[in-house]
Amino acid sequence: MTADAIVLAGGRASRMGGVDKPAIMIGGRSMLDAALDAVRDCAEVVVVGPHRPELDARFGQVREVPPGSGPVAAIGTGLTALGSTASLVVVLAADMPFLTGDTVHELLRSATESTADAVFAIDASGRPQYLVGVWRRSALVAALTGLDSLVNQPMKAIVPAETVLVELPDIADCDTEEEVRRARESLSSDRASARLDLTEARERIGSGLSTLVAYDAALGEVSGAALAAPIVAAGPLPRFDVSAMDGYAVCGDGPWQLRRDVGFAGGARPAGLLPGEAVRIATGAHVPDGTTSVLRDEFAAVTGDELARLPDRPIRGDVRKSGEDRKIGDLVAPAGTRVTAALRSAAASVEVTTGTVRGPVRARIVMTGDEIRSTGPLQTGQTRDSIGPVLPDLLAGCGLHVTDRVHLRDTAHSFDDMLTDTADFDLLVVVGATGGGAADQLRTALARAEARVLVPRLALRPGGSTVVAELPTGPTILGLPGNPFAAIAVLLALTPAIVAARTGAPLPRKILGPLHNAAAITAPVHRITPARYAPDGGWLGDPTVRTAHLAGLIDRDGLVIVPPNATDGSTVEFIPLPS
Known part of the structure; x- marks a missing residue:
């Protein structure tokens, strides 16, 4: 069933000296972020409280009048601001750091399975939390309109007679500095006990770290950076028709009359060829007008000024046409590509020496x-x-x-x-x-x-x-x-x-292969140990390594990551050692 949400993010926080409680960071995110994440699946979300320019534009923002006039006034303001007419309305206070989407989903499930006007959470002490609940819109509207004034009314003034109470874990608010401290310690303890394998860790790093700001730079000065925008060819490659081989530029079928001039790469372009003419040419040289093909040296027979093709030699073009490899506007490298020697060379070959990059780190x-x-x-x-x-x-x-x-x-x-x-x-x-x-x-x-x-x-x-x-x-x-x-x-x-x-680059590709002595290394958790290349492919790992120094890396080619319960020949990840 579709639901809207009202998130209460105002109030005076009098017991904490008037601080902005929803903005307090616990476990790496604010309590407001925790509430917004819990209602992320709702159709429309309105935040009631002081304007927060950092919030995503998809969240509506309003302020109760007068500010700080209590939760009932805030709920009334939020309900009026909702443009949707969903039959259920989630109401959450943004002072509960442990809220999750599961909390809201369980409340919604209970609401759809009952005929009650509202469903509220119960905390660990058995106390109802009336600011963690789901209302039928009709009941909420009726409760609010039944009051002469919404200002400074207690929540019990609108709690309907027919309610359902649901005991849920982690329903605890933070009204004092001591409660904030305990919440931080609790989250820190929970997270500190979690251990991730390397695959999980890399995935979290890849999806969780923020990217650096993009900027324009000379590619030759940012080795280790990655492209923030694709590079496209500014010029064709080759720039003009060039010889692909050392040999002779010829016009028509042979034999040919050999001229005395020579075409060199970077030198003057030979004069145009007439039918039956040929000119000596080097690899990379601009072929003259009229060239129909290049006869490579190993296919050629020269007698005086006459050039002929050796018998039984194949007929090949051996001319690289202008734009054959890259045309203007062709993609050279997509965004996310690391700036390497190969990238710099490929870009320079099409007249590109700068790019928009992130990094190097x-x-x-x-x-x-x-x-x-x-x-x-x-x-x-x-x-x-x-x-x-x-x-x-x-x-x-x-x-x-x-x-x-x-x-x-x-x-x-x-x-x-x-x-x-x-x-x-x-x-x-x-x-x-x-x-x-x-x-x-x-x-x-x-x-x-x-x-x-x-x-x-x-x-x-x-x-x-x-x-x-x-x-x-x-x-x-x-x-x-x-x-x-x-x-x-x-x-x-x-x-x-x-x-x-x-x-902003993709996660590096893994190097995988067989570890021939995996059974001698495997343990209940992943192990990482030095390894050397095996003569027939794959690797041989070190069953033991002294970890207090790096002597174990001498004469080793890299490291292997050995999964639990691996057997000989199991596929493992190999990490080469930098040279």
Whole structure:
């Protein structure tokens, strides 16, 4: 049954000092966004409250008069603003961070299966929530018109006698700062316990990260970027008729009289040929007018000034016609194509040297841990930074531009400034501080920064503590384990997906093939381990690897991702190591 929706997003929030409650961020989204997402399937949605220019145009916006005159007045204003006449009306307050589409669907199902005038949710304490409900429009209209005034009326003034109460999970509002804090902790805990396999993680990254702003640039200066708009040929390819082979431009059937002039690529075009004439010509040279074909050297017999075709040699044209490969306006590369040497060359061949692009992604590397030291003699308890110096090369191999590398001490708020001042990078690669120990501060810093977590953890060994998030200001955070092999393995597994998502390119294609000794490597979760090419194709993986250093990557061709319960010969994903 079709339903409309009224979302109440006003009120004074007196117990929270008058803050804009619907705009409070919990779990990476505002409480208003949670309510709007819950009613996304409704025919028409009206938001009652202060005007919010950031809302999608499909949502109507109105304000009760006078502002802050209570939920009944707000419902009346919203009902008047609805242009649709759906028989059911959903009413939701935008102060419940756990609302979902399932909440609304269950209420609607109960409404269609009963004859009650309204259906309301019951929270965990058994208390009815009259601002989480579905009304029959006729009953709602009758309840509102039965009041002398709608201003400052309690909800009980319009609750009909015939109602149905439905016990639903996660029906809890946030009226105090303490309730907001508990809601954030609850969502953070739930999401922190979720582990995604690499396929799920890449899909979330591909669909969840925002793309960079497009701009025009010289293609030769943006290696690693991706096209934000297609490139089409500005000139034909070839520009004119050219010889495809070293040989002789001829006119008509042979034999031919050979002239003394020669056509060179980039040189002057030979004078036009008359029937029975031929001229020496090089590959790529502009053929003279009158050319009917090019006789390649290996098919030619020259006697003095006479040229003939050798017996039993095939007759071929060997002339590349103007526009044969590309005509003006032909597509060279679609949007999303990475800017590579091949793309730059293909574009230049049709007179295109600039394009509209996104990227390249600018990355800042952050090494964490008081025990890590990059230079100078090691002190007691310190460890040499063995991965920070190699990360720029590995990231460059993934198409990123590394801007700088910094080191953060292990303090409770060491990340806060870095997560706020984000103008100089698009991706923050953090090594360490992703676990649950006393020195692992990244996750709590992301919560303070109201980051949206896409990948809370990985179902992968090693590398399970990985986190991927997006800050409200736009940059991506890739939090890697501090273990050197785990950090590099996850970096190579996820960074291409991040680059693709930020630049608007498609997710990279996987390299798949047989792993001949999979049974010796497989575990209850996906494993990632070094591998080398097998002589007959496929790979041989390392059953064990020391993860505290990168020595296991020496003389290896890449990494393999081994699924649970794999058997010898199982198809696995292979990730080549950058050279």
